Amino acid sequence: MIRSLSLQNDKKIVLLVIDGLGGVPDPDSGRTELETAEKPNLDSLARKSVCGFSIPVLPGITPGSAPGHLSLFGYDPLSYVIGRGILEAVGIDMDVRQGDVAARGNFCTVNPGGLITDRRAGRIESQQAADLCKALDGQIIDGIEFIVRPVREHRFVVLMRSNETLSDEVKDTDPQQVGVAPLAAFVTSLRAERTARAVNQFITSATKILAGQKAANMILLRGFSSMPNIPTMQSIYQLQPASVASYPMYRGLARLVGMDVLSTGLTLADEIKTLEEAFASHDFFFLHVKGADSAGEDGDFQRKVRVIEEVDRYLPRILALKPDVLVIAGDHSTPAMLKGHSWHPVPLLLHAEYCRPDNTLSFSEASCLAGGLGTIPATSIMPLAMANAEKLGKYGA
């Protein structure tokens, strides 16, 4: 429906995603990370905005990064599923295309009888793994190119590419236990015969190439998956979207939905500079702040507070660009108390000329409860941003 209502105009939307934004209170202070942070700019903005909460997937569901972001971009995360292999590939910035099949790989060790002794090859060093990847990379088997790239430690990605679309209906070769032999790649559909045959030849070849290597002498593959058939944000919203994200996984997710991926540095200062430089050339910006999630994952309450305070200091630079719509959201909550992603609704702020401000006095979990947006599915954020940018026509006569 959104597709049929979308209109083009020159208004600009900024979606600032503070990864893992939501928290739960520190039992001593009774305040969450967001409630603890000194953030005069965010609080002042909240008083002129409409606030609320977003639910990334469904109440009680803790999302991974992919469903959390797809939902923010307006895609139903239950309909558009990104396989493990694809996510790993886009997460290291590989150029994944329709028809490719990707798998996650582990370097492992097997004994002379071929039985697995360590599924992670003692968490082999990244540099060693990178060298082994080079040795495996670039083989062409039955017209299928095998592109092999290291991730970290024992983990790598195998991307298969052919002139014809490949099927990903192949089972894991990783038996998820030691003392047994790696599995052959079995198909779950006859469509995948060509893929599975080539995978098995690739594994045989890898066995020969790795023979005698001390660090790791075998590979395990899992999570075979194809690119989901996701319509682009251009086609749905008639936007020219761009991403400003330091971390490769988020660039990868942005690329999946058709965003121009702007190159930027590692710090928030770099990202803000990139946003400023590119502001004229696009009408939608996904600006990603990773630090809050990382701090939350580490259980570091105070570091998460400091990341939020850093965002607050840069907020005037964003506002100085005068975006017509500014949304501040998170892909999920990452409470430091829980040291991981969580299911808690995520604070949400929308600022625009006609946003109908509510009585929210600050940007925090406690005050968002009284916000005018209420608690909405995260997939509603894009329609609301589009509406506030007057980029959506009327439904029905």
Add this chain to the structure above:
Amino acid sequence: MIRSLSLQNDKKIVLLVIDGLGGVPDPDSGRTELETAEKPNLDSLARKSVCGFSIPVLPGITPGSAPGHLSLFGYDPLSYVIGRGILEAVGIDMDVRQGDVAARGNFCTVNPGGLITDRRAGRIESQQAADLCKALDGQIIDGIEFIVRPVREHRFVVLMRSNETLSDEVKDTDPQQVGVAPLAAFVTSLRAERTARAVNQFITSATKILAGQKAANMILLRGFSSMPNIPTMQSIYQLQPASVASYPMYRGLARLVGMDVLSTGLTLADEIKTLEEAFASHDFFFLHVKGADSAGEDGDFQRKVRVIEEVDRYLPRILALKPDVLVIAGDHSTPAMLKGHSWHPVPLLLHAEYCRPDNTLSFSEASCLAGGLGTIPATSIMPLAMANAEKLGKYGA
């Protein structure tokens, strides 16, 4: 589900629809139209009621009048779509029936070569157009009656009626540009062959009838559509519903869902009198106030305020009838600031003996935020009204 739970009793429901009710704040005063209006009766009622917001279609979606009202009557506006031709026909109070096909017509001008020179015939005067409609009206082609009625200026409605159900799967004959010839009526499904053939004959006949007319010498048709197959409110709710609406489009929408359309005058005073006179004979009343929407569309903040104040003055007359359930709602927001319909949630009030009043101190956008109903889809209003009238049985054992 509602259908299977509905019960009859003698309790009465009044649904007062203030068209375009919701607003956004005037930037100077910080107050919306509803927050600006002096409305002691509405505020006093809010203190004894449960309040909240309704979302007509989906967050961010700006509805037209038809989806906005269908939703208030409890029909999913995404499932029940009213075509342009049908809406135009019901909007001028035509008696449209199942199996009919309606189209919107334009009188236009073509040059001697048959190419369109003006798609609107210089916005021909209404009286002239009415005379031309009379000349085209009443033809019977292949057993299909062509009923032609003027709307305003160059616009008219063609309603086709036959003993058999007609298909509306016919494309527009309006090419939406000048310098080209009008299109023939092409089918989008073979089912519509009979309709399309008759439409083409009707156009040929119209060409002859209009030949030599100075004001307009050709017609363009678009929005071919059939009556949606909507179950009546009687069959769903076991109600005897009536509408009190001055404007033809809303009478038409009421008729579409099976309401008795009560004849009334143009003012709110007339409508209240009609409600009082008919109060004994029905158990559900849709009372429509158009002025707020018109004022909002015109960008006239103060006039919208005055319309709300007028409603407030008549409220005691409605309360004096002692309806068991009184709902005050809007089909959508029409903020004067936006000069048009908008996506903003619409203030909602429900008064009934057991409505569980909340802490709302007045009827306004700001106070409805704390309302006990929360923000609900407008399609939930009818079930809530039915429940509060004790007209809904228990679901499950």
